Amino acid sequence: MKTFELNTTISNLQSLRESDLCTYDAVYLGNIYCRSFQENFLERLNDLKDGIAYVKDLGLRAYATSYGAPRNDALPKVQKALEAAVEAGADAIEVHNLGVLRMLHEQFPGTPAHIGGFANVYTDAGASALKDYGAVRFTPNYEISLEEINAIADTARLPAEILVHGKMPLGISDYCFLLEYEHKWEEKCPTLCQKCLLLKQGDWAMRSVGKGVLSGKDVCMLEHLRALVNAGHTVFRIEAAYESAAYRRDIGKIYRSALERAFAGDGRVDEANWDSIRQHTEIALCNGFYFGRTGGEYIGNVHEPAAVCRA
Amino acid sequence: MVSSQPVRNIARRGRCAMLLAPAGSLDAATEAFQAGADAVYVGLKGWSRGGARGELDRNGLRQCMQLARVTRKQVQLAINTIPKPPERRGLLQGLVELADSGLRAVIVNDIGLLRDVSRELPSLSVTVSIGAGALNLDDVRFYQDLGASAVVLPGYVEPQEIAAIKTKTVIAIEVMLHMVEEFIQLGKCWIPSYLHFAAAERRRTECLSGSVKRGGVGACFRICQRPWTVLKDGRKVDCRLLPSRQISRVAELGEYLDAGVDVIKIQGRSLSAELVGAVTRVYRSALDAQTRGRAVIRTAPALPPMWTVQGR
Numbered sequence: 001m002k003t004f005e006l007n008t009t010i011s012n013l014q015s016l017r018e019s020d021l022c023t024y025d026a027v028y029l030g031n032i033y034c035r036s037f038q039e040n041f042l043e044r045l046n047d048l049k050d051g052i053a054y055v056k057d058l059g060l061r062a063y064a065t066s067y068g069a070p071r072n073d074a075l076p077k078v079q080k081a082l083e084a085a086v087e088a089g090a091d092a093i094e095v096h097n098l099g100v101l102r103m104l105h106e107q108f109p110g111t112p113a114h115i116g117g118f119a120n121v122y123t124d125a126g127a128s129a130l131k132d133y134g135a136v137r138f139t140p141n142y143e144i145s146l147e148e149i150n151a152i153a154d155t156a157r158l159p160a161e162i163l164v165h166g167k168m169p170l171g172i173s174d175y176c177f178l179l180e181y182e183h184k185w186e187e188k189c190p191t192l193c194q195k196c197l198l199l200k201q202g203d204w205a206m207r208s209v210g211k212g213v214l215s216g217k218d219v220c221m222l223e224h225l226r227a228l229v230n231a232g233h234t235v236f237r238i239e240a241a242y243e244s245a246a247y248r249r250d251i252g253k254i255y256r257s258a259l260e261r262a263f264a265g266d267g268r269v270d271e272a273n274w275d276s277i278r279q280h281t282e283i284a285l286c287n288g289f290y291f292g293r294t295g296g297e298y299i300g301n302v303h304e305p306a307a308v309c310r311a
Numbered sequence: 312m313v314s315s316q317p318v319r320n321i322a323r324r325g326r327c328a329m330l331l332a333p334a335g336s337l338d339a340a341t342e343a344f345q346a347g348a349d350a351v352y353v354g355l356k357g358w359s360r361g362g363a364r365g366e367l368d369r370n371g372l373r374q375c376m377q378l379a380r381v382t383r384k385q386v387q388l389a390i391n392t393i394p395k396p397p398e399r400r401g402l403l404q405g406l407v408e409l410a411d412s413g414l415r416a417v418i419v420n421d422i423g424l425l426r427d428v429s430r431e432l433p434s435l436s437v438t439v440s441i442g443a444g445a446l447n448l449d450d451v452r453f454y455q456d457l458g459a460s461a462v463v464l465p466g467y468v469e470p471q472e473i474a475a476i477k478t479k480t481v482i483a484i485e486v487m488l489h490m491v492e493e494f495i496q497l498g499k500c501w502i503p504s505y506l507h508f509a510a511a512e513r514r515r516t517e518c519l520s521g522s523v524k525r526g527g528v529g530a531c532f533r534i535c536q537r538p539w540t541v542l543k544d545g546r547k548v549d550c551r552l553l554p555s556r557q558i559s560r561v562a563e564l565g566e567y568l569d570a571g572v573d574v575i576k577i578q579g580r581s582l583s584a585e586l587v588g589a590v591t592r593v594y595r596s597a598l599d600a601q602t603r604g605r606a607v608i609r610t611a612p613a614l615p616p617m618w619t620v621q622g623r
Contacts (some may be wrong), residue, residue, distance in 0.1 A: 068499075069444065069446055069496055069499065070446070070447055071446055071447055071468075071472065072447045072448055072472045072475055072476070073472075074447075075447055075448065075449060097444075097446075097447075097449075097450065098422070098445075098449075098450055098453045098454075099445070099446075099447050099448065099449025099450035099451070099452065099453050100449065101453065102449050102452055102453040102456065103449050118444075118499055120421075120422075120443070120444070120498065120499070122393045122421060122423075123393060123394075123395075123396060123399075123421060123423045123424075124396055124423070125396075125399065125421070125422075125423020125424065125426065125427060126421055126422045126423035127423075128423065129422045129423055129425075129426045129457065130422070141501075142501060143501040143504055143505075148395075151396065155396070168505075170495075170500070170501055170502045170505050171494075171495030171496070171499055171500040171501065171502055172495065172496055172499045173494060173495050173496060174446075174467065174496060175494075175554060177494070177553070177554045181548075181549075184548075185543065185548070195543055195544060196542075196543070196544050196545065197541065197542070197543055198541075198542040199539040199540070199541060199542075199553075200539065200540045200542060201534070201537060201538070201539050201540070204506045204534075206502065206505075208541075213495065213502060215505060289501075289504070289505075294504060294505060294506065294507060295501070295504060295505035295506075296505055296506060
């Protein structure tokens with residue numbers, strides 16, 4: 001049976017140690033949105049080294065991520081983080097910013113680069129250009145369809161990493177507007193953005209993480225894994241940087257089992273999984289842009305909404 | 312909110328930068344040139360971010376290029392959407408024809424297209440659009456490596472950041488000093504198309520899903536400019552617009568020039584011709600004063616809120 005990789009994202013050492021990662025093959029370490037995120041691996045480089053060692057001791061691949069939109073003042077720290085990660089034996093570095101990709105390629109040649117979603121790979125030409133900079137895998141921009149992703153991966157001969165579950169990034173910002181609420185809520189950075197903060201407009205909802213916005217609904221491709229496998233995809237992510245250890249554990253377990261069945265030719269979904277998914281879903285499920293529809297739509301047999309936001 | 316700080320009374324060494332104004336129509340291009348723009352940037356119908364507002368058809372583009380020739384000014388063509396793979400060849404062929412007609416500069420948003428244009432049309436100067444999200448020194452170096460002639464940085468990048476970039480790169484730095492600073496970084500936002508696909512629904516079979524940068528399909532519904540309820544742990548705690556502000560750093564023009572900025576860019580292909588002319592005149596006046604190295608004691612003009620690109 002073809003092997004696959006199921007990975008997830010963890011922002012700091014405490015969350016890493018709290019997480020049951022037995023169903024994962026790899027972990028991305030670091031928070032891409034904010035330097036002030038609590039004990040961010042990308043700022044605490046001894047933690048980053050410890051985290052890489054911890055993950056590798058578990059028999060998993062350890063990847064370090066990097067900031068999505070760094071300004072000049074962040075670059076020295078980015079450079080040090082790359083150095084720490086490479087020194088500690090990180091299996092790859094995820095880059096969302098093309099300047100960081102250049103830095104990685106120039107200063108740490110031969111280090112595999114995983115292109116992140118904010119790098120805006122929309123075409124095969126774009127993907128091919130990044131291969132020249134050491135890219136060995138890419139996360140397509142989140143708003144392109146599976147049909148396009150498949151074409152890019154085939155033409156550029158670069159494996160795609162597919163978000164299969166979790167809140168999809170919708171944007172990144174240079175400014176954290178949550179800081180405006182420190183006095184009002186008596187809640188300070190860095191704990192502010194870790195609250196469940198939703199932005200709602202009618203039926204629409206998004207999750208604010210301060211310097212980033214995520215979808216309010218969780219992308220869920222559980223019913224479509226067989227199609228992903230048939231298209232040749234082998235790398236799958238559970239987006240969980242702002243989720244609980246229980247989310248990471250339970251969702252990971254569901255997808256591990258489902259992917260093993262999908263790779264064995266069985267695309268059926270164990271109905272018992274939906275209860276667990278619902279427990280971990282604040283708003284509802286969606287398929288992102290994979291099927292050429294608005295990112296908030298869901299195609300599948302699961303129609304009823306998950307846990308309803310109480311607002 | 313616009314800057315109204317007094318310009319400092321210090322001697323400036325003479326600095327020169329091109330003034331690049333938006334032109335969503337031939338009238339706007341005419342106004343911009345008359346107001347003192349050294350160049351205008353225009354969109355080609357179907358190929359520029361923002362859709363039908365602010366785009367010229369090929370005939371309009373040719374007329375604009377002719378106008379530029381007569382006035383000894385320049386035209387940059389924004390092809391800053393991301394073509395589908397099957398469209399790319401046709402777009403490149405179209406650019407060959409336009410280059411033969413005198414086009415000398417394009418603005419792109421996609422690294423693949425940048426590389427293709429640089430390789431296949433070396434006579435064209437290629438600017439990396441603000442939508443590509445360049446923010447730091449290594450971003451600029453990356454695009455320089457790929458063959459770009461210029462990179463556009465947003466107006467919230469500070470002069471000292473630009474000075475640091477200029478010491479280590481050779482390509483031209485453009486700064487969009489008159490723009491809306493959005494809540495989400497330009498080029499890194501697909502919130503509207505996550506929520507709604509109004510434009511695509513009308514011609515669903517013909518269109519790609521996605522945001523404004525996908526070209527004419529998605530649209531920025533300015534979702535961020537409508538009130539959002541903020542919920543914390545399930546309870547409503549606020550109702551607000553998402554942060555966004557018009558910035559216009561004309562009062563700091565001297566600092567940007569001292570930092571080495573090559574092009575001062577004004578956002579707003581959706582602005583009326585009259586407003587394009589008005590904003591351009593303000594920047595022209597300020598730029599000329601700085602270029603002549605004249606010590607200036609004055610309050611920088613407070614640009615009326617309506618002189619914004621909110622309607623773009």
